[in-house]
Amino acid sequence: MRLPVMVGENMLCAPFREQRFTARIPISMQNAPAATAGDLAATARAMVPTLRARAEETEKLRRIPDETDREFRAAGFYRIFQPARFGGYELDYGVQTRLADEIGRGCASSAWVMSITAIHSMMLGMFPAEAQDALWGDNPDATVATSFLPRKVEIEPGKGGFRVKGRWGFSSGVDHTQAVLLMLTVPDGQSRRAGFAFLPKSEYEVEDTWYAAGLAGTGSNDVVVADAFVPEAHFLPAMETRGGPTPGSAVNSGHLFRLPLFAVFPYNLVGPALGAAQGAMEAVIAEMTQRSSVAHQKLAEQQSVQMRIAEASAEVDAARALIMRHLEQINEMGRAGQSPDMALRTLYRRDLGFAAKLCVSALERVFPLIGGQGLVPGHPIQRAWRDVHAVAQHLGLTWDIQASLFGAVALGQPSPDPRL
Template identity: 45%
Template sequence: MVMVARAKALIPRLRERAAKTEELRRLPTETERDLHEAGLFRIVQPKRVGGSELDYVALVDCADMLGLGDASVAWNFANLASHHWMLGMFDKQAQDEVWNRDVNALIASSFIFPAGRARKVEGGYRLSGSWPFSSGVASCEWNMLASVVSSDDEADGIEYRIFLIHKSDYVIADTWNAVGLRGTGSNDVEVRDAFVPTWMTVAVNDLGGGETPGSAVNPSALYTLPVFSLFPYVLSGVGLGNAQACLDDYVDIARHRASTYNRTKLGDMQSTQIKIAEASAKIDAARLIMRLSCIEAMADARRGHIPDMAAKTKLRRDGAFSVNLCTEAVSMLFAASGARGLFMSGVLQRQFRDGHAVNSHLAFNFDAAGTNFGRVALGLPSENLTL
C-alpha cells in the first residue's frame, strides 16, 4: 500500500526527533508537515474532496508503521486522520464548512460525553463544558466534542451528540505533562455557552452502522461503519507499532550485548530466546485480531449488514484484548532488558512508557469491554450506550 510505504519512509526522521517531541509535549512543526505532505492525515477522507478514502484497516496499518518511529506521532496521526472519516458522516453543510475552507484542516476531539452539557435552542444547541485529552488540539482548526443533551422533559431520555466547533469557540488549557505519549499535546479544552447549529452536530444514534447524514454525498461503505463499535481500532495500531518497535530494538540489543555480570552474550541465553518468541507471538496475534476485525467490518458494511449488539461488543472486546497483548509484550521485553533499560538515553524506556499510556485509554480497558461483552452474551442489556 502506497500510504504504508510513505509512513515507513518517515520512521528514521521520527526516531531522530523523538526526544524533541517529548520535550515539546506536542508534535514538532516539521513532523506535522511531513504527515501532511505524505497525505497521511487524509487516508480516510472522502474522495469527493480529494481524500484517499481507503478501507478502515488503513488506520491500523499506518499507525502500526508510524509507531515504529514514535508512538506519540502515530497517536496524533490516527486521531486526527480518523476525524476526517467521522466528518464524512456529518451533514454535507458541516463538511462544506470545514473542507471548503481547507481540505487539510485538522480536527481534534474529546469523546467524553459527561464532560459537556448541551441544551436544545432554536436552530441548534448551546454547549458548555470542559473536556480533557484533546490530542493534538494546538494544531487544529476544529474540534469534535461529545456531550449529553439535557431536556426539560425527562421522558425524552438521554441523548448523546457530537458537536463540531471552531477553535474560536473554545479555550485550550496547557495541562498535558504526562509520563507516556508525552508528545501528543493532549490538552484540555473549555467551551463556555457556545451556539452550535444543528447541522454542525451529529447524534450518536446515527453512527451505529448503516446510512449516516453524510451518506447522501459520501456513499462509500466506509461512512456507514459503526463508529463507536470500531472506536478501539482508531488507535490500536499505535500500541501495535510501539510493541513491534520494542521487540525489534530488544532483538538488536540482544544480538550485540553481553551480560554485565558474567559477559555471557544475551543472545545465547535461553531466557532471552524464549522472551523474544513469546513477545513476538503476542504482537503477531494482536496484528491479526486488529486487521481481521477491520476487514470484516468493511465487508459487512459493503453488503449492507449492520452488526447486532453481540457483534458490536465483540469488536470492543477484541480491540481491548489485542492492545493488552501488545502491552504485555512491551512489559516483558522491558523487564528482560535489565538495568540498562532504565537509562533515559535508550529507546526501551520510552516504548515502555508509551505502551502503558496507550493501554490506559478507556477503549483498551479489558475489564470494561469484557464485562459488557459478557453481559450481552448472557442476554443482559449493553451498558455502553454509544454502541
C-alpha cells in the first residue's frame, strides 16, 4: 500500500494522519489485540499536549520523566519492532519515524527516546537467540539502550567469549532500560571484529553525565562496565547486519531482522527533528497571528513574515516527503528477501541528511520572528530550535558525511563506510 504525503490544516503538512494507515497488522501474541500503526499514531497524537506541558520538566530532569516512560510502555511504542515470539508487534519499518514526528511536536527529547528505544528491540532481534532469551525470556516488557561511542575500553579474549571493561557515552534513555548494546571491537587473531555486546543491567552502571544544549531531556548518559564477561552468543558482528540473514533471523523470520542496519538506522533519528520543526511552525503561526510590531502593525500582515512562514513550512514539508518516500520500498524489498544496492543505501543516507538540514533551515528562518522573547529559557520555539540543531549533529544525519557517502558512490568510488 502506497502511503501518500498528506497536506493538513493551516497549509502545513499534518504528519501521520489516520488515513495513512488502515491495514491491520496481525501479532503472534496470545490473547492480545491486533495493533495498527494508525492506532499507535492516534495514541501518540493524543499525548502531544501532555508531552508539551512536560517538556520544560523533561529538560530540567535531563531525562524523560518516569510518567512518560510508563505511558510509552502502556501505549506499546517500545514493542513496535520487538520479535513477535516475545509479544512484539513487528510493524513495518518507519513507524517509529512517524510516531516520533508526531510526538516531537510536543517534546523532541521524548520523541528521541521513544524512537531509538523501539529500534533497539529490532537490533536485539538480530542477535543469536540466546541473547534475546536472556532479556525477554523472563521479562518480555524489558527494553534496551545502546551506545555507539566506546571510550577507554579494554577487551580480553577468553574461552567462549571475552571480558570487557570501560566506558561508553551518549546512551540515550538508558536510565529506563533493562539492558544495553555496546559497540566495541574484539581482537580476533590477526584481525579485529567490530560489533555490539549485549549486557544485562546487572553488569553495568549508569553515570549521570548528560548536560546538553539540545535534546537536553534524553538522558544520554555514560555506561560504565567494571568487569563483565560477554559470551560469544551475546555478541553481534557489525558486518552481519549489512542486509540479509542475521543470527537472529534464524528464529525471527520477519523482514525487520534482515534489514541493512547502518543504511537505514538514521530513520530512527530524524523523526524528532521533523516533529520539532512542525511544532515550531505551528507555534510561530499562532504567535504571529496575535502579535503586533512596536509601530502597532499586525505582524500577520507583513509580507516579510508571510514569506518566512511560507518558505519554512515548505522546507518542513519537503523534509517529510524526502524521509517518507523510501519507507515503502525498504519494507517491500525486505519482505521479498532483496537487499538494496550501495547506490540505494547511500541515497537513503543522502535524503536523511538533507531532510535534517531542511529542518534546521526552517527553524533558522522563523526563529528571528519571535525576537527577544526567544531568548527566555523555556520558550518552546527556542527549545525546538536547539533540539533540531542537536538532531542534525548526529553522525548519522550530519550533512557533510551523508553527502560524501552518496557522492563517492555516485562517482564510482567505494563507500567510505564499509558497514553500509
